[in-house]
Amino acid sequence: MKKILLLVVLLLALVPAWAQNIAVTGRVTGGNGAAQPGVTVLQRGTTNGTSTDNDGSYRIQVPADAVLTFSAIGSATQQISVNGRTSIDVRLQDATTDLNEVVVTGSRATEGRSNILTTSPVDVISAREIKAFAQVDVAQILTYIAPSFQSSRQSISDGTDHVDPASLRGLGPDQVLVLVNGKRRHSSALVNINGTVGRGSVGTDLNTIPNASIKRIEVLRDGAAAQYGSDAIAGVINIQLKDDTTGLQATSTVGETYEGDGRLYQADANVGVGLNGRGYLDLSGQFSNRGYTNRTGTDTAPLIYLGANGGYPGSANTEQARRDLKAQDDALVARNGYNRDNLRLGQSEARNYGGFMNFGYKLVPALGLEAYVTAGATRRTGKAAGFYRLPNQVTQVDLTLYPNGFLPFINTTIVDQSIISGLRGQVLGFDVDLSNTFGRNEIRFDISNTLNASLPIGLSPTNFYAGDIAFRQNTSNLNFTRRFTNVAALSTLNVAFGAEYRYDNYQIKAGERGSYENYGRLVSPGTFAAAGAQVFPGYQPSDAVDRSRTNTAGYIDLESDLTDKLLVSVAGRAERYSDFGNNVSGKVAARYSVLPDVAVRGAISNGFRAPSLQQRYFTNTSTQFVQGAPQQVLTVNNDNPIVRNGFSATGTGQQGFGIPALKQEKSVNYSLGLTARILKTATLTADAYQIDIRDRIVLSSQFSRANATVTSILGTLPVSQVQFFANAINTRTRGIDIVANERVEVGPGRLSLTVAANFNQTRVRKINSSATIDADQTGLQNTLFDRQQRNRIESAQPRSKINLTAGYALGMFSVEARTVRFGAVEYKDARLGSPAGNPNFLYSSIDQTFSAKWITDLTVGAQLTKMIGLTVGANNIFNVYPDQYKVNPRNSTTNFSVDPLLNYNSTLDNTNRGRTIYNPNQFGYNGGFYFARLNVTLPTN
Template sequence: MKNCYIYRLLILTSVVWLFALLSAFAQSVRGHVTDATTGADLPGVSILVQGRNTGAVTDANGLYTLTLEPGSYTLQASFVGYTTQTLPVQVTTGTTATVDIRLVESLASLNEVVVIGSRSTQARSSTQTVAPVDVIQSRELVATGQVDISQQLNFVAPSFNSSRQTVSDGTDHIDPATLRGLGPDQVLVLLNGKRRHNQALININGTIGRGSVGTDLNAIPSSAIERVEVLRDGASSQYGSDAIAGVINLRLKEQPGTTVNAQLGQQYEGDGQVAQVGINHGFKLGQKGILSLTGEFRHRGATNRAGDYTGPVYVNWNVGQQSGESAAAYVARRQSLYQQDQALIRQNNFNLSDNLQVGNARVDNAGFFLNARVPIKGSGSNASFYATGGLNYRRGLAGGFYRYPYQTTQVITAIYPNGFLPNIQSTINDQSLLVGVNGETNGWRWDISNVYGGNSFRFDVTNSNNASLAYLGPVNNPTSFYAGTLSFYQNTADISAAKDFGKQMGLTSFNVAAGVTYRNDQYRIKQGEAASYLNFSPQSGQAGGAQVFPGYQPANAINAHRQVYGAYLDLESDVTERLLLNAAGRYEYYSDFGGNVAGKLAARYRFSEAFSLRGSVSNGFRAPSLHQRYFSAISTVFVSTGTGLEPRQTGTFRNDSPIAQAFGVPSLGAERSTNFSVGITSRPLSNVSLTVDVYQINIRDRIIYSNQFSRGTSGAGLIVATILNNAGQTDVNSAQFFANAVNTQTRGLDVVIATNPRLATGTLDVTLAANFNQTKVVGDIKRPANIPQDATFGNFLFNRQDSARLTVAQPRSKIQLTFNYRLSKFGAVLRVSRFGTVESYDPANPALDQSFSPRMVTDLNVSYRIQKNLTLTVGANNLFDVYPDPLKVTNYPTPERYGTAALDNSSFGRFVYGRTATQFGFNGGYYFANLSASF
C-alpha cells in the first residue's frame, strides 16, 4: 500500500514537470476586441482559427488568449450584430503575438445571419433567405425605452402589433400580440428554436384577439434576450400548428460577462410609474461551455384616462317610456328623477371624475432565467448538452365597471352606500424547462430535446360584493373572493437530424432535415369559492356571484388532455449559384380531432449581386386550442343595447356541451390556411439594402367566439330561452360558444430599407420599415343550425362589431423610420412611427361606428458613455404627447338631451378614447432614464 502512494506521487510530479516544460516553450496569441465606433469592450466574441478545431471567446473585458504551435494562421472574429473579420497572424517559437480587433457594426438587421426558417448550415442573411425575416438585436429592443418584450417589438417590427387593453378582465394583464393583422393564436412563438407554451387565459372580452389564446411574451425577461427573429411567412409545415402568420423566435444570451440594465420613468400625466432592473451574468464552463443567468424585476404603475361620468348615480333617470304614458309626462318624469339624482350627488359629494380606471393595469413582474450549453467530452461527435429554464411571477390589479348605488340588484348599499369600483387581482405564474443534447456524427447533425412549460392565471376579486348575500348585513358580508384558476401545461419532445449532401451531389448545398415530435397538452379550470359564484337568495332578485367577475363554478371545472404526434421533412438546396429552393412537409395527428398535412414550396433566384426574387406558396393549419374546446363560465357582461350598458349574466358553454349541441353548433375543427408570398431583395449600393414582400393569406373555418344569444319571448329569443331553461340555466340571460364560423382573406405588403451612410464624424444607421395590410371576411357566416338570426340585438353568431375586430380594429398600416447616430461617447436614437387608421363598429347601427385617423408618434433618446462600461440614457417615448382621436361622443347629462343622435350612448363620458380598437394606446407621453453597465 505504501509503495502505491509512492508511485502515485512520482506520476503526479512527472506530470507537473512535463506541463511546466511545455509551458516554457508554448506560443500564444492574445488580443483585445472592441467596438470600432465607441471603443467599448466586446465580451462573448468568437475567435476561431480557420482550418483548425480551436478557438476562444472574449471575456468580460473583451480579452482572449489562444495557444498555438509555430506557424501562419488566420483568425476569424464574429459576433452577432457585427461584420465578421479575418486577420492573419504569424506565431513564432517562445513568443506571444498580440492581435487586437476592432469590429464594425453590420448594416442594420439585413446583413445578419438568420437561423429561423431554414435548417441548413449555409449562413444566410435576411436578404438571402427564401422568406422575409426581421432580426432585432437586444440593443435595439432596449433603445425603444420600453421594458417588456411585447411593447419593445411593437415599436421595432411593423408587422407586429401589441396593444394594452383596459377594463377587459384578465386581458388587462396579458397583452394580445399579433403578426400581419391576424390573431394572437395564429403566430407561433419559439424560445431558442423550441415551441413555447401558450398562456392559460383565453381572451373572451371585447378586445383584439377575442376568443383566442396567445403566448405571454412578457413572461420572458427582456434582459435575457440576445436577439429576436421574426419570420413573416406561413410556416406550419416547418414548425407546426399556429404558424399561419409566421414565427417569432427569441434567442437567449450565451456569452460571458455581466450586464446590468435599470430604468425609471413615468407618463407625462404623472402616473404609470415604471421601475425596471435586470441583471444578466454569463459564466464560462470549461473552454467552450457557458451558463447565462438572468434576473429581472419590473413594476408598472396604473394609468387612468377616464372622463367625467354624466350618467345616473343614486336614482336611475335613464328609463324608458311606460305604456300609455304621454311624451310630455315621460319627459317630466325623467326630469324629476334627474333632479333627485343630482341633489343626492351634491349631498354625498360623489366624485364624477374618479369612478372608473381606463388605462394600464398595475403590474409587478419578477422573472429568473438560465441558459446553458456544455460540450460533452469524449463523445466523439462534438456533442453538447444544453438547457434553458425560467420562472416568472406576476401580480396585477385592474378595475372593472363601477357599480352605482342605483344598481340595487348588484350593490349592497349597506356596505357601499356610494357604490364601488370592483378590482380583479391576478396572480400569474409561468415556468418552463428545456433540456437537450445535440451533436454531429458522420456528417449528420442531430438533436434530441424535451421542453416542459406551463402558465397559470389565478383570479381574485377585491372591493366587491355578492349582492345575494345582502341579508347577512354589512359586518358579515365578504368583500373579497377567490374566483378560480386557469392553467395550461405542455410537454414537447423532439428528435431531429439533418445532413448536407451537396458535395456528394456536386451542389453547393442539398440539406435534408427530418424529425418527429410528441406533445402533451393539459388544460385545467379550478372552481372558485362558493361565495364567488352562488346566488344565495334567488327569490330576492339580487345578482349572485362576485361583482365584476363571478367565480368559476363546479360545472366549469375541467382537466382536459390531448396528445399530438408529428413528423416532418425539410429539403433545401442551392441548385445553382443563383437558385435556392426549399420544400417542407409535415403531418400532425391530434388525439381529439384528427390529422392534418401541411406543405410549403419556396424559392429565391439571384439575378445579380444587387437583385434577387423570392416567393413561397404553402398551406397551413391551426388546431383548436384546448381552451376553445373546453372553456366554460358564467360571467357578467356589460352589453351596449342602444340605451346604455346593460349587465347580462352570460354563459359560455363548451363546444361539446348539450346546450351547444341544442343550438346546432358542430364540433370544432382546425383552421386551414393558404399562404402566397412574393418579394424582392436588393443591394443597389454597397451600404443600402432593400426587401419588399407582398402576401395573401386565406383562412378557412376560422374559429370565433360567438356573440350573445339572448333569451326573449319570441323568435330566436324564445328558442334561446327554451334551450337554457331545459338545461336548468334559468339565471342565465344569454349564451355564447366557440365555432368554426368565418373565412377571411388578408393581403399585405412589407417593406424594409436600411442604410448606413458614411459620415465624416460618427456613424449613422437609417432604417425605414413598413407594413400595409387589409383583412376582410369572405363568404357566408356559418350560423348554428337550430337557431334563426333575427333583429333582436345579441342574437347573432357574428355581428358587425365582431367583424370589425378581425378586419379594422388593428392598424391597417404601420411605418417606422429610425435614425441611430453614434459619435465617440455620445449616441442618439430618433424613431418616428406612423400608425394607420383603426375602426370600431356598432353591433347593429352603422351611424354609431367610430373611425380613428392615423397618428404619428416620435420617440427620442440620447445616451452618454460615462465610463468605459457605463452608459446613461435619457429619453421620451411619444415625445410630443400625441393621443388618438377621441370618441365621437354625444353624452346625456340631462334628460332633455336623451334621444338625440349619438355616437357613444353607453359610456356617459367615462371613455374618452376608444378601447376596442387601439393604435398605440392612450397614455400620452412617457419620459425615462436608463443606466446600463457591462463588466
C-alpha cells in the first residue's frame, strides 16, 4: 500500500511538468520550397530533439514557452519561439557562410572571420565533406580535398608503412604544425629513415584522430611560426572537435578494392549530450579493420635455389654453364611449387581502436568561467612485409627452417594518448585561457616469420621483439585576448599575448638480445651470416636513449581594422630551447578591400623549425642490403664524434666529418593573394607564395668504406656504412593556391561546385657541407646529399593538384562527384649512367617521369528515413594506376629486351628484380575501391 501511495505522489508531482508540454508538428523546406529531410530540430538549451523525415515533417514534445533550433549543413540556423503554437512550418535559407566558413585559425581575434575576410588563406573542411566519400582516415581525406596537402601510403619502408608521411605546399612532414582545438598536437615517435618521401623527418600521425569526432578541419596555408611556434613553416592544420548536443550519430562502412583485397570494415559513432544548458559532452569512438593490398610483380631472378643472391656464381662464366645452371634451378622451382610472386607490395594491414572525449562546462555562467577537457586514446596494430629472402641467399636464410626462403613481417603496435585540460574566463576585460596539453606516442616493433641467420643452423627463433620508440610532450599555455573599440583613430584593436612552456622527451628501448646480436655463424671461409632479425634488426642497448628538453616562449599578437577597408595584423614570438638556444619570429599581414566584394591580401614573416629530439638523438645499427650486398649501416646521432669536429670514437685520432651541431631551420615566407565574392553566391581566392628555408635538416646518404676518408673516420668500428642528420640544404618553394566555390539552385534541387588547385615548385639552392667533406675529391659532397635525395625534395611528390567537385541534393537523394588531377612525379636513381659503361646491365629502376593522372570518385546517398541514410559509391571509379616503372636502361619502353640469362647482374639488381611495379608517391596504387556506408542518427530525447 505504501508503494502505491508513493507512486501516486510521484505521478501527481509530474502532472504540472507534463501539463506544460505540447506536441509541435510542422514541415521544413529549403529556399526553393523543396522538402528538407534530416534537419535537426532541437529544444534550445536541452538534449530534447528530433529530425525531419523524407518529406521534411517533424514532431516534437516541448514546453509551450520553448525555443526551437532548426539546423542543417548548408543552411542558416533558425531559432523560433513556440509561444504555445502546435504547428510551425519553417523555410531554411542557404547559409551565406557555408561557402566561406567562419574560421579561428591564424588569428587570435575574439570574433572569427570568414575565410575570404582573413589576411591569410584558410581552407575549411566540414564534417559533411569528411563523410562524403570513402577515404576513411584524416590523411587521405585531406589529400583528396585540400590540393596543397599530400600524403600517400608507403610500402616496404619499415615503420613508415604504418605512419603515413604528409606534407603541405610541397614541404616536409615536420614543417606543418598540427593543432587540436587550437592546442599543439604532439608528433609521432617515428623518424623516417628509409627511402621514402619525407626521409629524415618526423611528422604528426593524423590518423590517430577518429573521423567521427571531427567538427571541421581548418588548414592555414601560410607561415605561422610567429603565432604558434616551431614547425609552422608551411602552415597549420587545426582539427576542431565536435561540441554539439544533437544526439547519436553512427556510421558503418564496408568496402574492398576492385582486385578483391584491401577489405575495409569500419564503424564509428558520436554522441553529443547537453548539460542542462551549461555545457556539452561529446564522446566519439572508432573501430577500423583494413586488409593489406598486393600489387607486386613477378620475381625475375634467374636463380632461386642455386647460385648466390639470385644471380650466377663466378664459376658459371660461359653461356652454356649459365644455361645449364638455369635449367637445374628451374627444375627445383617446378618440383617445389615455388611461387615467383613472392612479395607483398601495397598498403599494410591495420586494425585501429580509438576514442575521443570533448567536454565543456560553465562553472560560473555569470563570470563566463568554463572548464574544458579533451582526451583521446588510440591503439593501432599493423603488419607489413619486407623483401623476400631467397633460399640461395645463404647469409640470410636457414634452409632447415625455411627450405623455400621466407617473407619476413614487421608488426607494429602504436599507442597514442592525449589530454587537454583548461579553464576559460574573463579577468579585467580580457578573455583568459589557461591550459595544459599532454601527448604521448609509442611504437612497438615485433618481427615475425624471420630469423637471426648468425645463430647456429636450426636454432634461431622465428619471432623477435625488436624494441620500442616513444615520444612525450607536455605544453602549458596562458593566453590573454581582448577586443578594444574606438582606440584613438582605430575602429577596432584586438590584443592577444601569452606564454608557453613545453617539455619534450624521446626514448628508444632495446629489443631482446636475439633481435640484434651477431652470433658469428660462418657460412663459408671469410663469409659470415647476417646478424639480427632479418628485415628489422632490433635496437641495441647502445642505441637506447632517454633524452629531454624544455622550451619557454612568449608572444604578442595585434590585429586591427585600421579603416573600414584595411585590416592589419602583427605578431611576434620569442623562444628559448634548452638544447640549442634562442629564436625570434615575426609576421605582418594585411587585407585591403579594393571594391566591396574584392580584396587583396598579403603577408611577410620569418619562421623556424626546431630540430626534433628524434633527429638529434636517434641512433641505430642495422643490416641493410645495398645493391644486393648486406651492409652494416650505422645511423649515428649528430652529437657523435664521428659526425662532429671532434676525434673519432675509435680513438685513432682521425677527425670526424666536421658537421656542426644541429640548429633550427629558418624560413622567410611571402604571400600575396586576391579574394572575391561573385554574384553573392560564389567565392574566389588566389594566393601566391614563396618560402625560403635555410639549414633544412636532412638525413644524409650512406657514406661507404669504399672511400678512404670514410674508412679513416670509421676506424675499427664494425660497420661498413654510416649516415647522419645535418642542416645540409637551403631551399626555395614557390607556388599558387586557387579555390573557387559556387552553390546555385538547379531545378528543384541545389548544386554545389568547387574548383581548387595548387601549383608548386621546390628547388635546392645550396648544399651546406663541411671542410672535411669539401676537401675530399672523390665525391663525398654528392654522398651528403645525392641526386636521389634531391629528387625527394624537388619532384618526388606531385608539383600540381587540381580538384573538381560537384554535389547535387534533391529531397532525400544526393550525388557527390569528384575528380582530382595528381601532377607528374619523378624518380631519379642515385647512380649516374650505366655501370662500367655497359648499357646492357639491367637496372631495377631508372630515371623516369610518371605522368599526371585523374582520379575520380562518385557516391550516391539516400536518406531512407529520418534516422537512416545509405551511401554507396566508389573511389577511383575508373581503376586508374600510376605509370609502371621501366626496368631497362635509357628510358626504353620495352621491359627486359636484353636476355637476362646473359646479362643479369645480381649485385646491381638484387633488391627489386621486376617486383616493384608502381611509384606510390602520386596517389598510391590500390586501384578502384567500392563501398557502402550506413548512417544512423538518433536524437537523445
